[in-house]
Amino acid sequence: MSAGLADGPVFAVSSPDELGAGLIALDPRYRHVIRIMTALMVLPAMAAAFGVELALVTKGLIEHGAILAPVLALGAFIIVFLPQRKWKRWGYSDSDEQLRVARGWLFRTDTIVPFKRIQHIDLGEGPVERMFGLASLTVHTAGTHNSIVTLPGLARDRAEAMRDAMRLHIRREAE
Amino acid sequence: MSETLSAAAPAEPETAAQRRLHPLTLMLNLSRQAPQALLGLIALRLSGPDELRPWVGLIALFAVLALFGFEFYRWWRFSYRLEPEELRIASGIFSRNVRSIPYERIQDVNLEQGPLARILGMAKVRLETGSSGSGDEGALDSVDLAEAERLRDVIRLRKAQQAGGLPSDAADTGAEAIAMPQADAPLLFAMDIRRILTAGVFNFSLVFFAVVGALLNNLDFLIPGDFWDPRRFLDFLGLDDLFAALDLAARIASVIAALVGVLLVGLVGGIIRTVLREYGFRLERTETGFRRRRGLLTLTDVVMPLHRIQAAVIATGPIRRRFGWYELKVQSLASDSEKESDHSIAPLATADELRHVLGETRIAWETDHSAMRPVDPAMWWVPLAFALPVPILGIAVSASLANPWIALLLLGLPVIPLISWLHWRAHRYALLGNQLYVRDGFWNQTLTLLPLRRVQSVDIRQSAVSRYIGLADVAIGVAGRPSAVTVHALPLADAMTLRTSLLAQG
Numbered sequence: 195m196s197a198g199l200a201d202g203p204v205f206a207v208s209s210p211d212e213l214g215a216g217l218i219a220l221d222p223r224y225r226h227v228i229r230i231m232t233a234l235m236v237l238p239a240m241a242a243a244f245g246v247e248l249a250l251v252t253k254g255l256i257e258h259g260a261i262l263a264p265v266l267a268l269g270a271f272i273i274v275f276l277p278q279r280k281w282k283r284w285g286y287s288d289s290d291e292q293l294r295v296a297r298g299w300l301f302r303t304d305t306i307v308p309f310k311r312i313q314h315i316d317l318g319e320g321p322v323e324r325m326f327g328l329a330s331l332t333v334h335t336a337g338t339h340n341s342i343v344t345l346p347g348l349a350r351d352r353a354e355a356m357r358d359a360m361r362l363h364i365r366r367e368a369e
Numbered sequence: 370m371s372e373t374l375s376a377a378a379p380a381e382p383e384t385a386a387q388r389r390l391h392p393l394t395l396m397l398n399l400s401r402q403a404p405q406a407l408l409g410l411i412a413l414r415l416s417g418p419d420e421l422r423p424w425v426g427l428i429a430l431f432a433v434l435a436l437f438g439f440e441f442y443r444w445w446r447f448s449y450r451l452e453p454e455e456l457r458i459a460s461g462i463f464s465r466n467v468r469s470i471p472y473e474r475i476q477d478v479n480l481e482q483g484p485l486a487r488i489l490g491m492a493k494v495r496l497e498t499g500s501s502g503s504g505d506e507g508a509l510d511s512v513d514l515a516e517a518e519r520l521r522d523v524i525r526l527r528k529a530q531q532a533g534g535l536p537s538d539a540a541d542t543g544a545e546a547i548a549m550p551q552a553d554a555p556l557l558f559a560m561d562i563r564r565i566l567t568a569g570v571f572n573f574s575l576v577f578f579a580v581v582g583a584l585l586n587n588l589d590f591l592i593p594g595d596f597w598d599p600r601r602f603l604d605f606l607g608l609d610d611l612f613a614a615l616d617l618a619a620r621i622a623s624v625i626a627a628l629v630g631v632l633l634v635g636l637v638g639g640i641i642r643t644v645l646r647e648y649g650f651r652l653e654r655t656e657t658g659f660r661r662r663r664g665l666l667t668l669t670d671v672v673m674p675l676h677r678i679q680a681a682v683i684a685t686g687p688i689r690r691r692f693g694w695y696e697l698k699v700q701s702l703a704s705d706s707e708k709e710s711d712h713s714i715a716p717l718a719t720a721d722e723l724r725h726v727l728g729e730t731r732i733a734w735e736t737d738h739s740a741m742r743p744v745d746p747a748m749w750w751v752p753l754a755f756a757l758p759v760p761i762l763g764i765a766v767s768a769s770l771a772n773p774w775i776a777l778l779l780l781g782l783p784v785i786p787l788i789s790w791l792h793w794r795a796h797r798y799a800l801l802g803n804q805l806y807v808r809d810g811f812w813n814q815t816l817t818l819l820p821l822r823r824v825q826s827v828d829i830r831q832s833a834v835s836r837y838i839g840l841a842d843v844a845i846g847v848a849g850r851p852s853a854v855t856v857h858a859l860p861l862a863d864a865m866t867l868r869t870s871l872l873a874q875g
Contacts, residue, residue: 213829213841213861292872302836304829308872311825336702337825337846339853 213304217285217296223326224284224347228277230322240269286345288356291363293333295345305343309363311335317357319350329353333360387450391512393489398440400485406432449509451523454531456496458507470496470507472527476677476702480517480670487668492517496524554660557726558715560650568647568717569640571689575631577638647716654729659699659714673712677702679849681732681818682711683723690814697723699730702849732818736806741797747838748858749793753786755834760785798856800870805845807854817854823847827868831861843867 243265250256283302287294293312296304316332323329323346330346331353348356410432414425443462450457455471477497486492492514496507512520560568648665658674684696695718698711715726727734760782768776791811799806805819826846835841841864844853859867 213831213865300833302831305826306828306868306872307826335825335846336848337853338849338851339844340826340828340846343826 213302214285214296216289217287217294220281220284220286220347221328221349221352222281223328223349225277225281226326227320227322227328227347228280229273232277233273236269236272240265281347284347288359293343293345293356293360295343305340307333307335307340307343309360311337312360312364314364315357315360317353323347331356387448388512388516389448390444390509391489391491391516392444393491394511395437395440395444397483397485397489397491397511398444399436402436406436451520451527453527456507456524458509468507471531472524473531475507475524475528476674477672478521478524479672480521480668482514482664482668482670484666486511487666490514492670494520554653554655556651557654557659557729558650558652558718558722560647560717562644562648564717565644565647565650566640567694569643570636571686571694571717572639572643573635574639574642575635577634643716650716652714652726659729661712661714671712673699673701673714675730677849678730678732679823679847680820680854681727681730681734683734683816683818685814686812687814689717693719695720695723697726700847700850727818732820733802733804734816734818735804736799736801737816738795738797738808741799741806741808743797744793744856745840745858745860746793747835747840748796749786749789751834751838753789757782757785793858796857800867805854805871807856819845819847819854821871824871827871828853829861829864829868840864843871845871 247261285296329350332344459467479495481493491511494509650663653660680700682698697715795811797808807817828844830842843856
């Protein structure tokens with residue numbers, strides 16, 4: 195499992211400090227997953243905005259584009275640029291028999307779970323993730339806080355390799 | 370299927386028999402539901418639709434019969450059986466459910482006796498398994514007290530056999546051998562009535578007002594609409610003229626008297642609550658862990674295996690600390706009663722008594738406030754920079770719009786930084802001898818003692834603001850504890866060093 199480290203590009207979070215060191219980026223295809231998931235959330239809102247604009251224009255209250263233009267701009271920003279930024283905030287590492295998951299920007303959390311503390315492991319694939327050959331790894335610890343740590347956006351075979359490496363360390367005695 | 374199993378194990382006809390709960394359980398369950406049903410009927414009688422009122426007696430009769438039949442059927446359908454390998458509980462009225470709990474998975478066997486159950490000589494048996502659900506994985510509510518104790522002994526013995534691989538026919542000879550040491554287990558800590566009363570004094574509680582409030586809320590329909598109008602009170606007491614005649618000083622005096630009254634009620638409420646809960650407190654050391662018995666009306670008997678204790682918390686307050694009193698709680702994988710997640714194993718003890726109890730748990734208490742490391746002062750002033758402008762602006766705006774006197778509220782604002790500062794001063798940590806010590810709170814002071822071998826996960830957290838200042842929080846996940854053990858406002862480098870050393874020895 196120690197050989198697993200060199201798979202992804204080692205990167206630093208946008209403000210490179212000592213905390214971001216040693217993290218591996220998620221699979222680049224995960225950006226598309228984020229994009230599609232966000233689009234699914236945003237599109238209904240945009241459709242609603244379009245409807246409202248149409249209704250108001252027919253009543254002669256506003257010009258064309260008064261609502262749609264800002265909404266489109268915002269939507270484009272959310273769908274085109276944000277996924278790249280979101281993807282960059284994620285990072286993980288599985289060296290030293292520890293799973294490390296870093297995420298978030300406004301509230302950044304960097305979690306370490308030693309392999310021997312893992313109770314059980316889930317390997318999950320959403321429909322969108324499956325389209326891109328990705329999987330997410332979820333580990334459960336006995337702690338009430340942090341009882342579930344999820345690492346999305348791993349290539350499927352990579353996720354399976356990590357799971358198998360971790361499984362060796364799970365002790366039967368979960369005292 | 371269960372018939373074949375019991376036929377296959379004829380060596381234990383006595384333990385494998387299917388048993389039902391104590392018949393008087395019916396009475397207990399009915400008595401629990403009666404008050405609610407009664408209230409409903411009274412409500413119907415007083416404020417229900419007019420056509421229904423004459424029929425209340427008949428409805429009541431039917432309700433009682435239906436309730437009784439239902440409870441009886443439920444009782445009839447509930448049975449348990451001690452199989453050689455596991456305890457089986459069959460329940461369910463419409464959909465049948467048979468639960469199998471292997472003995473080796475049963476962590477604790479706890480007994481609980483409510484006041485009525487004590488009069489009837491019954492007890493509720495609660496089985497704690499390691500599953501993460503609530504405490505009701507297996508509960509026998511209720512059985513004969515002797516049967517409860519027999520169950521506890523049999524389950525413990527079978528569990529020991531399964532763990533140690535003993536042959537199961539040693540059961541009958543071994544039962545006494547296990548049960549006997551339980552009887553005279555060494556006493557670690559007990560509280561006499563004087564100690565309990567002292568604990569009650571520190572347990573100031575306004576629960577009485579809550580109880581009265583809840584009652585009034587339920588009995589709303591009995592109370593006239595203008596009941597809460599103070600003028601009505603004065604009218605009723607014939608005091609309105611008197612009150613009008615009082616001068617300002619007398620009014621202030623009466624307000625102070627009311628406050629003193631509230632304090633007194635709070636004090637008495639705290640004492641009563643504490644006596645009810647802690648009466649006859651005994652903590653014993655059994656061969657696997659602690660056994661705690663307490664309660665005046667509701668008796669509880671809880672066993673805590675030592676190997677399941679995750680962390681200890683020493684709680685005190687500024688006044689209690691002055692008198693040298695501390696409370697010791699342990700955090701265990703099993704949940705206590707539904708209300709608390711901590712097991713209080715010494716509600717009010719001196720430091721020496723507390724060390725004596727702690728000595729059994731392999732958890733040390735070797736440092737306290739003065740020797741521990743403080744955290745960055747940004748912990749108290751940074752949140753204020755965001756939190757204070759809102760009330761200042763709010764007060765200023767309402768003062769200029771409504772009443773200039775509101776501006777006086779600004780004088781109260783320094784209390785917020787003061788509290789924040791006190792919290793910062795109280796928050797300290799130390800890493801000493803394979804243990805993390807974290808201290809919190811200036812009014813409710815807690816000192817968490819966390820052995821590093823119990824660390825499940827470690828977070829380093831930064832918000833955008835704390836990243837800008839270069840600080841971070843370290844949050845440690847511990848099993849059986851609802852929230853993380855958190856050290857706030859550390860310089861990032863310190864946080865990373867702390868995380869490394871926390872994980873190094875786990």
